[in-house]
Amino acid sequence: MFVEWQPVRQSRTHELVLRSIEERVFAGELKAGDRLPPERELAPVLGVSRSALREALRVLETIGVLVAQPGRGPDAGARIVRNPDDALGRLLRLHFALGSYNLQDVLEARIVLERSSFEAAAGHAPSEDLDEAEELVRGMAEPGVGVSVFNDLDTRFHVLIARSSGNALTSTLTSAVRESVRPLILRALEGVEDWPATARALNAQHRTLLTLVREGRGAEAADLVEQHIRGLHGTLVDEPFGP
Missing domain, CATH: 1.10.10.10 (Winged helix-like DNA-binding domain superfamily/Winged helix DNA-binding domain)
Structure with missing residues (x-):
């Protein structure tokens, strides 16, 4: 050309x-x-x-x-090239660290994005994506899984569902927002009193979310993912996390 x-x-x-x-x-x-x-x-x-x-x-x-x-x-x-995911995630993490957005803003953005992506995935997700999500859920259920590995698999699960929704922009934004709070979520998980019980509870929700998506029950999946996000991410809003 x-x-x-x-x-x-x-x-x-x-x-x-x-x-x-x-x-x-x-x-x-x-x-x-x-x-x-x-x-x-x-x-x-x-x-x-x-x-x-x-x-x-x-x-x-x-x-x-x-x-x-x-x-x-x-x-x-x-x-x-077209490689927006890493770039947007990096920029959002920096702006979050600089105080451009507060935790409440990020929480509400996650909820809007993930409600949309889980509801859409229930009607559009390819079976291979759901099979991959199943493997991630199994990985989070492994006995003795550590906090860091769990957090990584958790992030990949949410980003994968967003990708399977069929909306590339929603997927990119979900990835960027989720990555921006990954360190804070990791610190929150590291601070729980009973990590094995917490891991089981979180992953039970992951498994139910996946079942709802597989069965095409998008509205229920959207409601549950909001509850799921508010349950852990919501606690970060009320706690003082220093730099």
Whole structure:
């Protein structure tokens, strides 16, 4: 695909480079999978230094729309990609840590997203996704499962159901919100008095949620996942967690 590049102004150079690349994405001239010209070619065409170009490319890589492979060969260079999940999760975790959103905001966002995703999954989830969710539930039920492993499997379970709902944006947002509170949920689980009993209770809800989704009982699954989230995540809202 031929892309016509134009020089950009020198003030706030890396932002202008970003704007130039964004404009080509918006215009459909650059799509996922397309490669950018090598730095030595693209920088002079844009009329900027290679350091300014690299700064712009690093920003694009951080927000999950570009991947850069150093070195030589067919895979080297910068390529446009679609990888929003990790990028949004990273940004949300940072803003959460900086106090941009409080725990109550995150709690209510999780509830809205997961009610929607569980209800939709009850009508759209592929059987292979539900089989994978079953394996995660079994993993959480393993005797002696540790808090960290349980928390990881728990996160994967909720994100998988969101993915199986058929709504890619809901899946991405659910993943970002759930990941943003993963450390706090881990600390809460580590602080419970009777971890084995807590694990059994939480996983009993996971198993019931999965059954409701398999049986197409979306409204009931939505109600239960709200109860499930408020049960643990809701306790975080009332407790002082320091940095």
